[in-house]
Amino acid sequence: xxxxxxxxxxxxxxxxxxxxxxxxxxxxxxxxxxxxxxxxxxxxxxxxxxxxxxxxxxxxxxxxxxxxxxxxxxxxxxxxxxxxxxxxxxxxxxxxxxxxxxxxxxxxxxxxxxxxxxxxxxxxxxxxxxxxxxxxxxxxxxxxxxxxxxxxxxxxxxxxxxxxxxxxxxxxxxxxxxxxxxxxxxxxxxxxxxxxxxxxxxxxxxxxxxxxxxxxxxxxxxxxxxxxxxxxxxxxxxxxxxxxxxxxxxxxxxxxxxxxxxxxxxxxxxxxxxxxxxxxxxxxxxxxxxxxxxxxxxxxxxxxxxxxxxxxxxxxxxxxxxxxxxxxxxxxxxxxxxxxxxxxxxxxxxxx
Ligand code: AMP
Ligand code: MG
Numbered sequence: 001x002x003x004x005x006x007x008x009x010x011x012x013x014x015x016x017x018x019x020x021x022x023x024x025x026x027x028x029x030x031x032x033x034x035x036x037x038x039x040x041x042x043x044x045x046x047x048x049x050x051x052x053x054x055x056x057x058x059x060x061x062x063x064x065x066x067x068x069x070x071x072x073x074x075x076x077x078x079x080x081x082x083x084x085x086x087x088x089x090x091x092x093x094x095x096x097x098x099x100x101x102x103x104x105x106x107x108x109x110x111x112x113x114x115x116x117x118x119x120x121x122x123x124x125x126x127x128x129x130x131x132x133x134x135x136x137x138x139x140x141x142x143x144x145x146x147x148x149x150x151x152x153x154x155x156x157x158x159x160x161x162x163x164x165x166x167x168x169x170x171x172x173x174x175x176x177x178x179x180x181x182x183x184x185x186x187x188x189x190x191x192x193x194x195x196x197x198x199x200x201x202x203x204x205x206x207x208x209x210x211x212x213x214x215x216x217x218x219x220x221x222x223x224x225x226x227x228x229x230x231x232x233x234x235x236x237x238x239x240x241x242x243x244x245x246x247x248x249x250x251x252x253x254x255x256x257x258x259x260x261x262x263x264x265x266x267x268x269x270x271x272x273x274x275x276x277x278x279x280x281x282x283x284x285x286x287x288x289x290x291x292x293x294x295x296x297x298x299x300x301x302x303x304x305x306x307x308x309x310x311x312x313x314x315x316x317x318x319x320x321x322x323x324x325x326x327x328x329x330x331x332x333x334x335x336x337x338x339x340x341x342x343x344x345x346x347x348x349x350x351x352x
Contacts, residue, residue, distance in 0.1 A: 022205070025049055031056040032064070032171055034195035040182070041189040041205045048185035052192060055181050056174055062089050063170045065112065065121060065163075072166060076112070080160035082148070088283045090154035092173055093145055095285040096166065099293040100142035102314060106305075107297035108142045108257040112163035118262075120253045121165065125244035127251065133260035139163075140257050168254075171197040172235055172292020173285050179276055196236040197292060199276070200229040209337075214320050215240075216344065217268040224328050225320070225340045225348075231276045235291035237299045238269035238322075254299050263300040270299045270306065271320040273334060290315060303329070307351060322346070 025045035029036045029052075036056060040048045064070045071089045085093070096109040113136045115121055117128040128136075139161045146157040158164065166173075171194045178192040182201050189202040191210055200210035209228035216222040217240045227234055239252030239262065256263040272294045274287040294317060298306035303323055310319060310331055318333040326345065330338045332352040340348045 024205070027053065029053050029056060032060045032174060032194070033066075033167075034171060036195065037191075037193045038178075039190050040185075040187045040201075042185075042187045044185055045187075048182065048187050048190075051181045051185055052178055055177050056194070059170065059174050059177060062086060063092070063166050063173075065165050065167070072164060075156055075158065076163040078157070080158060080162075082146075082155045082157040085154050085156050087152075087154050090147060090149070090156060091284055092166065092169065092289070093156055093164070094147055095173075095289055095293075096164070096169055097142045097145045097147070099169065099297070103293070103297035103301075103309075105142075105257050106300040107168060107293050108140055109164045109166055109169065110140050110142050110145065110158070110162050111255050111257055112165035113139050113161070114255055114257075114260045115165050115167075115253070116163075117260075118251065118253075118255070119244075120242060125246070125251070127246055128260075137260050140260075168237075168296040169289060169292050171195060172233075172289045175199045175233055175235075175288035175292075176281050176286040179286070179288065180281055183280055196238070196241065196295075197288065198234045199288060200232050200234065201276075203230045214271050214322075214338075215269065216341075216346075217322055222344065223341050224322055224344055224346055225330075225338050227271075227273065227320070227334070228337050228339070229273065231278070232273060233276065233288045233291045234271055234273050235288070235295045236269055236271040237295035239263075239265070239299070240268070254296060256300050263302075265299055265302045266324050267299055267303055267306065267321050268324050269320075269322040270295045272298070273318040273320070273337075274316070291317070294319075310351075 023045045024041050026039040027049040038052045062071045071085045075083045100108045119125040144159045148155045175197045192199045212227045212234050213223040214225050216224045217238045242253035252262045254263050272291040274291050318331045321329040328346045328348050329351050
């Protein structure tokens with residue numbers, strides 16, 4: 001009897017530990033062309049990490065431009081014919097088409113043939129001739145993406161010769177999906193860093209803010225400052241992320257759809273901050289997607305147009321802009337949330 005009681009007691013102890021013991025677990029994953037880091041605190045941490053990893057792989061399988069079997073590759077190969085896609089891909093294409101409209105064409109996923117001409121997609125870098133760019137530029141225009149829906153059938157079509165590259169939006173969308181997974185798994189605290197797309201989930205286990213560094217574009221081992229965030233997205237675009245040098249000139253991967261050339265921006269990086277809106281998105285795009293769109297678009301726009309866009313209030317977001325002449329501009333909503341790095345050599349300004 002005594003032995004049985006002892007065994008029972010041990011079992012309850014073990015159950016108790018499983019029930020309340022909060023753990024911390026992290027995982028590094030390579031997906032969507034990016035090193036991703038997930039960290040979660042809570043009970044079912046291993047299950048949550050596995051769910052996060054599965055979800056990004058699922059998205060890569062739908063949205064990758066370099067995976068032949070993806071839905072995006074099928075659409076790009078279709079030569080202008082209508083292609084059936086998942087509701088998820090369809091929704092993201094709709095968001096991308098709208099993004100081109102709102103950003104006055106600064107963000108345009110149909111930049112794909114031009115990005116390829118520069119070798120950014122296949123990583124075989126080259127400077128295309130003006131002639132070549134002149135033949136490709138007329139293909140750029142996200143307004144020409146046709147989207148139709150017939151009940152549960154989702155159809156997409158491009159113009160012949162057009163192709164889409166979701167590299168400027170897909171990781172932001174993935175960060176929205178990460179929020180849904182964390183919500184479903186009951187994780188209260190953690191983060192998902194998909195390269196430069198970060199989701200700060202809840203607060204740190206001690207109740208303080210997550211601290212997210214904004215890289216110094218001129219020395220990516222250093223930071224221009226740190227953002228203190230909870231339940232928010234912070235997404236950075238910078239020319240330094242992917243670039244090559246030829247004949248002493250550096251060419252980066254963010255292309256100005258108006259010229260077909262890497263954007264001759266007076267900005268060297270753009271970080272966009274938005275709150276997580278607290279809702280399950282269920283395959284629709286949210287603020288993570290929007291942050292990704294806006295970081296790329298504002299980089300293309302340059303300082304003046306980027307600030308005009310922010311001031312227009314079309315979207316409620318905050319930004320950290322690093323200029324080529326050594327200034328760090330933070331919008332006033334970040335006044336309490338951004339801490340400059342002392343001695344960084346940058347000058348700091350708050351804009352309103
Ligand atoms: P991001 O790092 O989010 O700024 O996205 C850059 C990636 O988006 C590039 O590597 C291209 O795949 C794609 N891209 C480049 N220029 C543009 C643009 N003007 N609009 C939309 N996507 C772009
Ligand atoms: Mg982007």
